[in-house]
Amino acid sequence: MPHSGRFARERWRDRWQEPGIEHEIERHARVQQSSRWARLWVPVIISLFVQVPGSFVHVVPGHGLERVTESSLGWFVLSLAITLVGPIVLIGARRWPGPVIAVTAAAASADILLFHDVNRPPYVALAFALVSSIVRGARLWAWISVAAAWVLVIAIALLGGLDLPPQRIAAITLGILIVMGLGEAVRTRRDNFLEFSRRFAERKQSEVQAERVRIARELHDVLAHSLSQINVQASVGLHLMDTQPDKAKDALASIKESSKSALDEVRSMLGVLRAEDGADPGAPLVPEPDLSRLAGLAASIEAQGIAVDVHNRISSPPPAPAQLALYRIAQESLTNVLRHAKATRVTVLAEQIDGEYRLTVTDNGTGVPVSTNGGRGLLGMHERADLLGGTLEAGPRAVGGFEVRATIPTQTQPGTKDTP
Numbered sequence: 001m002p003h004s005g006r007f008a009r010e011r012w013r014d015r016w017q018e019p020g021i022e023h024e025i026e027r028h029a030r031v032q033q034s035s036r037w038a039r040l041w042v043p044v045i046i047s048l049f050v051q052v053p054g055s056f057v058h059v060v061p062g063h064g065l066e067r068v069t070e071s072s073l074g075w076f077v078l079s080l081a082i083t084l085v086g087p088i089v090l091i092g093a094r095r096w097p098g099p100v101i102a103v104t105a106a107a108a109s110a111d112i113l114l115f116h117d118v119n120r121p122p123y124v125a126l127a128f129a130l131v132s133s134i135v136r137g138a139r140l141w142a143w144i145s146v147a148a149a150w151v152l153v154i155a156i157a158l159l160g161g162l163d164l165p166p167q168r169i170a171a172i173t174l175g176i177l178i179v180m181g182l183g184e185a186v187r188t189r190r191d192n193f194l195e196f197s198r199r200f201a202e203r204k205q206s207e208v209q210a211e212r213v214r215i216a217r218e219l220h221d222v223l224a225h226s227l228s229q230i231n232v233q234a235s236v237g238l239h240l241m242d243t244q245p246d247k248a249k250d251a252l253a254s255i256k257e258s259s260k261s262a263l264d265e266v267r268s269m270l271g272v273l274r275a276e277d278g279a280d281p282g283a284p285l286v287p288e289p290d291l292s293r294l295a296g297l298a299a300s301i302e303a304q305g306i307a308v309d310v311h312n313r314i315s316s317p318p319p320a321p322a323q324l325a326l327y328r329i330a331q332e333s334l335t336n337v338l339r340h341a342k343a344t345r346v347t348v349l350a351e352q353i354d355g356e357y358r359l360t361v362t363d364n365g366t367g368v369p370v371s372t373n374g375g376r377g378l379l380g381m382h383e384r385a386d387l388l389g390g391t392l393e394a395g396p397r398a399v400g401g402f403e404v405r406a407t408i409p410t411q412t413q414p415g416t417k418d419t420p
Contacts, residue, residue, distance in 0.1 A: 040094055043128035047087035054120040055080045082111050086125025090132075097133040098141035104129040105149040112153055112172075116162050127179045134183030135190060142183070146176060217380045218328075219266065226262030230255050254303055290323035291350060294330060298348065301334050306346060308334070313351040322408050325384040326350060326359045329392070332377045333361035333404045341365030341402055352410065356390070361404045362397065381406065 055076065085107045093100045108123040126146075133142040150173070157164040234255060241248040291312055298308035317323065330348055337343050343365030350359050378394055381404070385392040390408035397403050 040091070043093075043125070043132070044087050044090045047090060047125040047128060048084075050121050050124050051083045051086065052080075055083050079115065082107055082114070086123060086129070090125055090128055093129060093132040094136070097129075097136040098138035101129045101133040101138065101142050102145040105145040109149040109153045112164075113156060113162065116157070116164055122175075127175075130176075130179050131183040131186065134180065135187045139187075142180070146180070150176065217383060220377070220380055223262060223266070226259065230259060288320065288324055289327040289331075290320070291317070291327060293327060294348060294350070297327070297331055297334065301338060301346065304338055306338065306343060308346045308348065310348045311350070313349070314357065315352070318352075318357050318408075318410070322357055322388060322410075325388055325390075325408060326357060326406065328384055329359055329381045329404065329406045330361060332381050336377055337361075337363045337365060337402075343401065355410050357408045357410060359404075359406045362401060363403075364401045366401075 086104045089100050089103045089107075104123075104126050108126040111120065111123050130142055130146060133139070154164075154169065156162070237248040237252055237255070291314065294310050294312060298310045301308050318326070330350075334346060334348075337346050341363050343363035346361065346363045348359070348361050350357070352358070381394070382392050385406050385408060388408045390406060392404070392406045394404045395402070
């Protein structure tokens, strides 16, 4: 059985990516729920219909069915009681699988010993109780009860001189082993499916959590960049409002443009989340940022009085996930420069070297304060690079200023390191 269980686990593992596997799990759960009644009562009914007639009629080879003529009423009552006890106790197999198999094994043993010279039907209630106890976790009860009962039957038959032919002993032993093997197979299949369902639910939950982190990262990058610009522009506008109203007006116009752009991006993102079909007709359609927008990003920073030099030396456009990651890393780096670095010049360099895309952002400022090193911005940049199989290094430069360097392999598929 260990080999069978291993192969079953491997088969389930290979089905992670099958289309419709989630619906199959749900369908299987519904079938299991709807068949609870059948799995409890069908064994009881079958056992009754197979065993009870044996108390009234016997099978006689060459003569067919003959009516039972017991020597006394007591034997008939005892025969009927032993016949009924197995099917009746099966009713409690779901709640007490261990005691049920013990009682059924004792009843089957009594049936063999007391009526060994009569062609009675097999005690099928024992087979149902044995499978049920193994499947429901009472494996130790099953093995001990059946083994002890069968050894006791053989010992009493030998010591008491009962007529139990070797062929019948061999047949019953083989039948017990087959039923036990069937129970173990059903239990193994059930356990494998439950384990697969549990791991599938965990995997789905992890994917949901990863999507939440991705959305939070996107919102952080959009809002942090836009709000930082708005904060600087508002400070400039307040400072120049009385002395240079024209420049204050330009700052307000810039605030309006920055806030509109940020609102459009946020509404587009939330529109995708809100709509069941993946598109909210009321949300604006904002193209996903790529490296072609680096110039516009630099212009928004230059409007705050910081000179930005952009050098995009990547000849062929990278895949969309790589472009988005590189753009967001550049955006967050420039936002940090604007908020913390007190720099006057920033250089943004994008290039493709030795099978990887490389983005370097350097400034001539005072560097990022220590308190911000563990902030959400740098963490988000690390996550973006890591999700695509790349790396990110950020720290002060020896000659002064601060440098952020991100590398992303050209052949890495998105989400590589998220896959369990």
